[in-house]
Amino acid sequence: MIRLFRRDLALATRAGGGFGLGLAFFLIVVTLVPFGVGSDTGQLAAIAPGILWLGALLSCLLSLDRLFQLDFEDGSLDLLATAPIPLEGVVAVKAAAHWVTTGLPLTLAAPVLGVLLNLSGPGAVWLVISLALGTPALSMIGAFGAALTVGLKRGGLLLSLLVLPLYIPTLIFGAEAVTRGQQGLSATTPLALMAAVTLGALALLPFAAAAALRVNLR
Amino acid sequence: MSIWEYANPKKFMATTDAVLPWVTGLAALALVTGLVWGFFFTPDDFRQGSTVKIIYLHVPAALMAINAWAMMLVASLIWLIRRHHVSALAAKAAAPVGVTMTLIALFTGAIWGQPMWGTWWAWDPRLTSFLILFLFYLGYIALWEAVDSPDTAADLTSVLCIVGSVFAFLSRYAVNFWNQGLHQGASLSMDAEENVADVFYLPLLVCIAGFVALFVALVLIRTRTEIRLRRLHAIELRERLG
Numbered sequence: 001m002i003r004l005f006r007r008d009l010a011l012a013t014r015a016g017g018g019f020g021l022g023l024a025f026f027l028i029v030v031t032l033v034p035f036g037v038g039s040d041t042g043q044l045a046a047i048a049p050g051i052l053w054l055g056a057l058l059s060c061l062l063s064l065d066r067l068f069q070l071d072f073e074d075g076s077l078d079l080l081a082t083a084p085i086p087l088e089g090v091v092a093v094k095a096a097a098h099w100v101t102t103g104l105p106l107t108l109a110a111p112v113l114g115v116l117l118n119l120s121g122p123g124a125v126w127l128v129i130s131l132a133l134g135t136p137a138l139s140m141i142g143a144f145g146a147a148l149t150v151g152l153k154r155g156g157l158l159l160s161l162l163v164l165p166l167y168i169p170t171l172i173f174g175a176e177a178v179t180r181g182q183q184g185l186s187a188t189t190p191l192a193l194m195a196a197v198t199l200g201a202l203a204l205l206p207f208a209a210a211a212a213l214r215v216n217l218r
Numbered sequence: 219m220s221i222w223e224y225a226n227p228k229k230f231m232a233t234t235d236a237v238l239p240w241v242t243g244l245a246a247l248a249l250v251t252g253l254v255w256g257f258f259f260t261p262d263d264f265r266q267g268s269t270v271k272i273i274y275l276h277v278p279a280a281l282m283a284i285n286a287w288a289m290m291l292v293a294s295l296i297w298l299i300r301r302h303h304v305s306a307l308a309a310k311a312a313a314p315v316g317v318t319m320t321l322i323a324l325f326t327g328a329i330w331g332q333p334m335w336g337t338w339w340a341w342d343p344r345l346t347s348f349l350i351l352f353l354f355y356l357g358y359i360a361l362w363e364a365v366d367s368p369d370t371a372a373d374l375t376s377v378l379c380i381v382g383s384v385f386a387f388l389s390r391y392a393v394n395f396w397n398q399g400l401h402q403g404a405s406l407s408m409d410a411e412e413n414v415a416d417v418f419y420l421p422l423l424v425c426i427a428g429f430v431a432l433f434v435a436l437v438l439i440r441t442r443t444e445i446r447l448r449r450l451h452a453i454e455l456r457e458r459l460g
Contacts (some may be wrong), residue, residue, distance in 0.1 A: 144381060148377070148378060149361075151370070152365065155364070158360055158361065158364050161360055162357045162360075164353075165353040165357060165382075166382070166385045168350060168385070168389045168392065169385065169389050169392040172389075172392040172393065176395070190395070193392070197388060211373075211377055212373075215373040215374055216374070218370065
C-alpha cells in the first residue's frame with residue numbers, strides 16, 4: 001500500500017500528472033473574483049471565506065476524473081483489484097495520494113491567497129485549520145464519485161454533478177468556521193461538525209467506492 | 219405466499235394490471251375531492267387570505283418529494299441485497315416522479331412565498347434542502363442515463379442512492395445550522411398542540427392521500443413501461459439471433 005501511495009504521488013508530480021494545475025486554477029479563481037464583484041476591500045473581506053472555500057473545492061474537483069480513469073484505461077486497476085490488498089484499501093490510498101497532491105498544497109497556499117482577498121489574520125488561521133480538516137473529505141467523496149463514473153466515456157461533467165452536492169455539508173461548515181473565526185467568534189462548533197463529516201466519510205466511503213469500482217470492473 | 223413473489227415480473231404485471239385502475243381512480247377521486255374542497259369550500263385564512271389555499275398542492279408535493287426518495291432508497295437496497303430486477307426498475311421509475319414533485323413543491327412555495335414573505339426565494343433551510351434534494355435527483359437520473367449496461371446502471375445508481383441519502387440528511391441539518399429560516403415549525407404532526415385548524419386539515423389529508431395514490435399509480439405505470447421495454451429488448455435480441 002505504501003508502494004501504491006508512492007507510485008500515485010510520483011505519477012501526479014511528474015510531467016503530465018497535472019500537479020500544480022489545481023493550485024494554478026485556485027489562484028485564477030481568486031484573481032477573477034475582484035473583477036467580478038469589485039475591489040472594495042471590505043466587501044472582499046466579507047466574501048473571502050466563501051470564495052476561498054469554493055475555490056479549493058473546485059480545484060479539488062478538477063483533478064478527480066484522473067483518479068481512477070488512467071489506471072482503468074491501461075488495466076492497472078484490474079491488477080490492483082486482484083492484488084492481495086483489499087480494494088477498499090486501494091481506494092483509501094488513492095484518495096490519500098490525491099489529498100497530498102491537491103488538498104495539502106491548497107491548504108498551504110490558501111492564506112497567501114487570503115491576503116489577496118483581504119482576509120484578516122485570525123481568519124487566515126481558521127482557514128488553514130478548516131481546510132486541513134475538510135479537504136480529506138473532499139478527496140474521499142471525490143474518490144467515490146470517480147469510482148462511480150470510471151467506466152464512462154464522458155464522465156467528467158457527470159462527475160461534477162454527482163460530487164458537488166455531496167460537498168455541501170463540508171462547504172457549509174468550512175466557510176462558516178472561517179467566517180466566525182474572522183469575526184472573532186468561537187469556530188469550534190462548525191469545525192467539530194466538519195471533522196465529524198470528514199471522519200465519517202473516511203470511515204464509510206471507501207466501502208461504497210470499492211463497491212462501485214467492482215461493479216465497473218465486472 | 220410471500221411479498222417476494224411480486225418480484226417476479228410476470229406476477230408483478232398481472233397484479234398491477236388488476237390494481238392499477240383502482241389506484242388511478244382513487245388518485246383522481248381524492249385529488250378532485252381534496253382540491254375542489256380545499257379551493258372552494260374552505261374559508262380564507264384571517265391573515266393570509268386566499269393564498270393559504272396553495273397549501274393543498276404545496277404540502278402534499280413536498281411530502282411526496284421526500285417519500286419518493288425514501289422509496290427509491292428501499293428499492294435500491296432490495297436490488298442490492300436480493301437482485302430483484304423489478305425493484306431496480308421501480309427505483310428508476312420513481313426518480314422522474316420525485317423530481318416533478320420536488321419542482322411542484324419549489325414552484326408553489328415560491329408562488330406562496332411572494333405575497334406572504336415578500337420574496338420568491340429565500341435561503342431558508344427547507345427551501346435550500348429541497349434545492350439540494352433536487353440536485354441529488356438530477357445526479358441520480360443522469361447516472362441512470364449515462365451508463366449503458368442496465369445491470370451496471372442499477373448497481374451504481376443504488377450505491378449512489380444510499381450514499382446520497384446519507385449526505386442529503388447531513389445537508390439537511392448542516393443547512394439548518396447555517397441559516398435560520400422563515401418556515402414555521404411542524405404544523406401537521408400528530409401530537410403538536412399548534413396544528414392547522416380542522417377546516418383546512420381535513421381537505422389537506424384528502425389531498426395528501428390523492429398525491430400518495432397518484433405517486434403509486436405513476437410509479438406503477440412507469441415500472442410497467444420499463445418492464446415492457448426490457449421484454450421488447452429481449453425479443454429484438456432473440457430475433458436478431460434467430
